[in-house]
Amino acid sequence: xxxxxxxxxxxxxxxxxxxxxxxxxxxxxxxxxxxxxxxxxxxxxxxxxxxxxxxxxxxxxxxxxxxxxxxxxxxxxxxxxxxxxxxxxxxxxxxxxxxxxxxxxxxxxxxxxxxxxxxxxxxxxxxxxxxxxxxxxxxxxxxxxxxxxxxxxxxxxxxxxxxxxxxxxxxxxxxxxxxxxxxxxxxxxxxxxxxxxxxxxxxxxxxxxxxxxxxxxxxxxxxxxxxxxxxxxxxxxxxxxxxxxxxxxxxxxxxxxxxxxxxxxxxxxxxxxx
Ligand code: SF4
Numbered sequence: 001x002x003x004x005x006x007x008x009x010x011x012x013x014x015x016x017x018x019x020x021x022x023x024x025x026x027x028x029x030x031x032x033x034x035x036x037x038x039x040x041x042x043x044x045x046x047x048x049x050x051x052x053x054x055x056x057x058x059x060x061x062x063x064x065x066x067x068x069x070x071x072x073x074x075x076x077x078x079x080x081x082x083x084x085x086x087x088x089x090x091x092x093x094x095x096x097x098x099x100x101x102x103x104x105x106x107x108x109x110x111x112x113x114x115x116x117x118x119x120x121x122x123x124x125x126x127x128x129x130x131x132x133x134x135x136x137x138x139x140x141x142x143x144x145x146x147x148x149x150x151x152x153x154x155x156x157x158x159x160x161x162x163x164x165x166x167x168x169x170x171x172x173x174x175x176x177x178x179x180x181x182x183x184x185x186x187x188x189x190x191x192x193x194x195x196x197x198x199x200x201x202x203x204x205x206x207x208x209x210x211x212x213x214x215x216x217x218x219x220x221x222x223x224x225x226x227x228x229x230x231x232x233x234x235x236x237x238x239x240x241x242x243x244x245x246x247x248x249x250x251x252x253x254x255x256x257x258x259x260x261x262x263x264x265x266x267x268x269x270x271x272x273x274x
Contacts, residue, residue: 002257006243007250008092009116009219011259022242022259028084033124036077044129048122050074052227055118081117089116109249111220119223123238126226127266130212133235135267137212141204142182143192143225144216147246148174151255162204163190174257178216181260185267187214197225201232212236214267216258218244239263 003012003020011022040047054074092113103109111119134140141162149155150173157164157175166175166189179189194200205211215225215238222238229236239262245254 002242004243004245004255004257006091006218006245008095008111008244009089010091010243011088011240012242013087021261023261025088026259026262029120029124032081032084032121033128035080036121036125037128039073044125048125048129051118051122051125054078055115055122055223077121078114078117081121082114085117085120086113088120089113092116108220108224116219119219120240122223123219123226123240126230127237130230130235131237131266134212134214134237136210137235138210139188139204139208140186140212140214141188141190142178142214142216143190143197144175144178145218145241145246145256146191146193147253147256148178148216148241148258149191150174150176151253157191160190162188163200164193165190174260177260178258178263181264182214182267187267192217198228198232201229201234205232205234214238216263217241218246218249237266239266 004010005012011025012020013024036047037044050070051074092111096110096112099109143163146155146157146164149157150170153170156167156169158167159165166173166179168176168179170176175189175191182189201213204213212235213229215222215229215236217225217238217240219240222240226236226238239258242257242259245256247253
């Protein structure tokens with residue numbers, strides 16, 4: 001059981017500890033978002049747009065543009081992110097060094113350490129910006145990754161109206177635990193198995209006038225999913241997996257976890273998160 005090591009990242013700063021939770025990561029990212037919002041107070045969407053541009057920028061172009069005031073600000077932010085978040089992304093460089101030619105065609109697998117840090121901040125900002133819009137939607141659903149299931153037994157999940165649904169065959173399964181929590185807050189949980197998320201989101205939006213989505217995925221996939229949802233006019237919120245351990249990353253799927261406390265803080269009305 002956790003703490004888990006991921007292929008490139010783990011939100012457990014010390015994956016060899018037996019008692020640690022990922023709470024410290026969530027406190028750190030909250031503090032970093034507060035810091036950035038001091039400069040962009042009331043203009044959070046502009047900060048988000050700038051951050052998204054930063055994570056797409058090639059290093060050389062970034063250096064050439066580094067002279068403007070905004071670029072100087074983002075260069076400072078990137079340095080601060082590196083100092084605070086590198087502890088969670090220790091394996092990225094090693095992974096990038098040993099990628100096969102085939103793997104290099106996959107932009108998710110090619111994610112650099114700097115991009116991880118920017119995505120971490122982006123996810124936190126999206127949560128803050130879209131949380132109220134998400135909560136006021138009349139229909140809310142969540143997409144949970146299959147790799148969160150209990151690997152010790154055969155998963156009994158079956159196709160449902162949107163995606164697969166959990167049958168609750170074991171109380172220790174993270175999908176079951178997260179699903180119970182989500183239902184408590186009127187969010188329908190589904191296990192994500194379809195590859196075409198664009199089509200899936202469009203189908204759900206066509207059925208429900210007012211719909212919000214909660215995503216749980218590895219960091220690069222969650223950031224991409226949130227961007228897609230925003231583009232489609234669906235308010236997103238989300239929580240990153242504690243590590244990246246599915247077959248896409250590891251060649252074989254390994255059990256994984258999420259921070260249930262952070263999930264409840266995000267979806268509860270009484271949340272103290274900004
Ligand atoms: S509790 Fe649900 S998701 Fe977990 S193994 Fe059982 S059916 Fe699958």
